Amino acid sequence: MSKPLHAAVIGRPISHSLSPRIHQSWLDDAGLHGFYTSFDLAPEDLADGLHALMKLGFAGVNITIPHKEKALQLADEISPRAAAVGAANTLTFQNDKIFADNTDVHGFAHYLKIVSGRSSYDHAVVLGAGGASRAIMHALAQMNVGKITIVNRTITRAEEVAALAPISKVSSWEEAWGDDVDLMVNTTSLGLGQDADGNKALEKAAGQLIKGGVAMDIVYKPIKTHFLEQAEYRGAITIDGLGMLVHQAAPAFEAFYGQPPSNPDKILRQLLGEFSS
Ligand code: ATR
Numbered sequence: 324m325s326k327p328l329h330a331a332v333i334g335r336p337i338s339h340s341l342s343p344r345i346h347q348s349w350l351d352d353a354g355l356h357g358f359y360t361s362f363d364l365a366p367e368d369l370a371d372g373l374h375a376l377m378k379l380g381f382a383g384v385n386i387t388i389p390h391k392e393k394a395l396q397l398a399d400e401i402s403p404r405a406a407a408v409g410a411a412n413t414l415t416f417q418n419d420k421i422f423a424d425n426t427d428v429h430g431f432a433h434y435l436k437i438v439s440g441r442s443s444y445d446h447a448v449v450l451g452a453g454g455a456s457r458a459i460m461h462a463l464a465q466m467n468v469g470k471i472t473i474v475n476r477t478i479t480r481a482e483e484v485a486a487l488a489p490i491s492k493v494s495s496w497e498e499a500w501g502d503d504v505d506l507m508v509n510t511t512s513l514g515l516g517q518d519a520d521g522n523k524a525l526e527k528a529a530g531q532l533i534k535g536g537v538a539m540d541i542v543y544k545p546i547k548t549h550f551l552e553q554a555e556y557r558g559a560i561t562i563d564g565l566g567m568l569v570h571q572a573a574p575a576f577e578a579f580y581g582q583p584p585s586n587p588d589k590i591l592r593q594l595l596g597e598f599s600s
Pocket residue numbers: 450451452453454455456475476477480510511512513518521
């Protein structure tokens with residue numbers, strides 16, 4: 324039997340993470356000898372934790388909140404997309420060295436293309452300027468997009484994200500920024516729907532989408548967020564956050580286990596079924 328390959332996701336909190344289920348389902352499908360688990364680690368313990376896992380023979384780890392920026396600093400080598408985004412979500416261990424990548428960029432662009440069938444847009448709007456927004460902006464900068472507007476409460480944060488794509492401009496929620504938007508991505512925590520003012524802001528934003536435009540939310544709990552409901556009501560194609568999550572995991576799986584998942588969408592359909600019921 325070949326040497327077992329182990330990987331994990333590291334974050335804090337981590338109990339909610341779907342990554343172990345996604346990767347383990349692909350391991351089982353492939354009949355591979357290995358496991359994928361999760362570790363809850365304090366930020367100050369990240370470096371020791373990574374080196375311990377490397378010594379134990381792990382193939383690599385996924386990194387989630389709040390460690391994505393720190394992980395990049397701890398890496399020996401960094402992929403161009405992780406360097407551009409300024410955060411890593413996938414680390415692989417080779418010859419006592421840490422290689423950092425950011426597969427969120429792929430997860431977003433790939434899933435958007437699968438569902439919408441398009442990779443060119445006239446006007447894309449990104450709501451929010453956190454870590455997820457940075458990965459999405461970098462992906463949009465590689466696509467055929469006429470212009471990009473980043474809408475955020477804190478303008479200085481939006482300006483930092485805008486630097487990732489030369490064609491982008493920054494706007495506050497209050498300004499008139501929304502003419503003829505054919506792609507809108509919500510990366511704010513307003514998508515969780517717990518805030519009445521936030522819901523109103525997202526309703527107004529969704530109202531700027533043209534009929535047949537594409538609306539995506541990175542939130543997947545609930546699967547149909549208030550933003551997506553409003554966008555659907557206006558005739559947009561809607562894309563939930565689960566697909567991006569599953570598709571960012573696929574290149575990480577290949578980096579850890581040496582082969583791509585044979586049927587990445589099987590677990591996506593299962594999770595969608597559970598989250599929708
Ligand atoms: P992540 O890294 O997961 O994307 P984050 O860095 O916490 O998360 O970013 C959350 C986003 O939601 C930010 O764009 C934040 O706006 P600010 O940059 O102004 O903080 C946005 N956000 C959170 N709560 C908000 C609120 N009540 N109103 C408007 N925007 C909000």
